[in-house]
Amino acid sequence: MLGTWYVIQYYASSEEALPYRCMQAVFTMSPYPLEITMNFTYSFTDDPLNEKLFGNITWTIPDPSQHAHWTHSEDIYEGVYNTYVVDSDYSSWALLLHCAEKSKSPRYLSSFIMSRQPLLGINVISYLRDKLPRYDIDLTYMFDMTQNECDVPQNGIDIPPSVLVNRLPPGLRRHPLKGHHQI
Numbered sequence: 714m715l716g717t718w719y720v721i722q723y724y725a726s727s728e729e730a731l732p733y734r735c736m737q738a739v740f741t742m743s744p745y746p747l748e749i750t751m752n753f754t755y756s757f758t759d760d761p762l763n764e765k766l767f768g769n770i771t772w773t774i775p776d777p778s779q780h781a782h783w784t785h786s787e788d789i790y791e792g793v794y795n796t797y798v799v800d801s802d803y804s805s806w807a808l809l810l811h812c813a814e815k816s817k818s819p820r821y822l823s824s825f826i827m828s829r830q831p832l833l834g835i836n837v838i839s840y841l842r843d844k845l846p847r848y849d850i851d852l853t854y855m856f857d858m859t860q861n862e863c864d865v866p867q868n869g870i871d872i873p874p875s876v877l878v879n880r881l882p883p884g885l886r887r888h889p890l891k892g893h894h895q896i
């Protein structure tokens with residue numbers, strides 16, 4: 714799993730439309746304690762500047778004999794967040810499932826279909842999508858993650874100064890993997 718991946722399709726149980734584009738992830742692993750870190754970049758689909766935002770998440774590997782199961786917990790979030798590598802050939806495609814089990818609310822699910830390249834064959838996407846319904850993923854809300862023109866402003870338009878002045882700072886915008894999910 715280590716290295717760079719493009720998110721090709723994305724599902725989150727709390728979202729009815731995909732607000733993100735150009736999501737890429739870089740996975741690294743520390744030897745002790747055994748942890749997987751994902752540093753990722755993304756843009757919002759409606760951002761005419763196509764500003765690249767950054768995020769990260771670090772999981773522990775609770776059982777060294779089970780490298781495909783990672784856990785994450787933070788004091789500000791209730792419960793344990795489990796992530797599973799559902800399937801991968803590790804050289805070109807992967808399917809991740811992220812599940813938050815909370816004591817006072819229904820679980821939160823998300824999933825990534827990822828590729829080492831910005832595009833992935835439709836046959837591989839279909840193969841991976843076919844695995845998701847058994848995990849209660851509604852394929853209707855499995856969205857394509859655009860990987861086009863990720864390094865240029867959208868539509869090549871000039872941005873009016875009023876838009877620039879009224880933009881929320883990145884820290885106040887939604888983060889795709891952290892705590893703003895209502896179920």
